[in-house]
Amino acid sequence: MSTHSELDWFKSSYSGSEGDDCVEVAFAGDAVHVRDSKEMHGPRFVVSSSAWRDFLGCAGAK
Numbered sequence: 051m052s053t054h055s056e057l058d059w060f061k062s063s064y065s066g067s068e069g070d071d072c073v074e075v076a077f078a079g080d081a082v083h084v085r086d087s088k089e090m091h092g093p094r095f096v097v098s099s100s101a102w103r104d105f106l107g108c109a110g111a112k
Contacts, residue, residue: 057083059090075102
């Protein structure tokens with residue numbers, strides 16, 4: 051499993067560049083790591099890729 055420092059984090063293309071609050075995600079195998087972009091070293095959580103797909107489906111993301 052990847053450590054947090056090895057992960058390739060990215061924000062949604064819908065995120066603003068004005069310092070807006072947004073989340074960042076990183077994919078590692080069957081896991082999706084999620085964190086607050088303003089708290090890069092703060093709390094994070096990990097969900098399975100299938101749970102992430104379900105969440106995106108419910109959120110209306112494409």
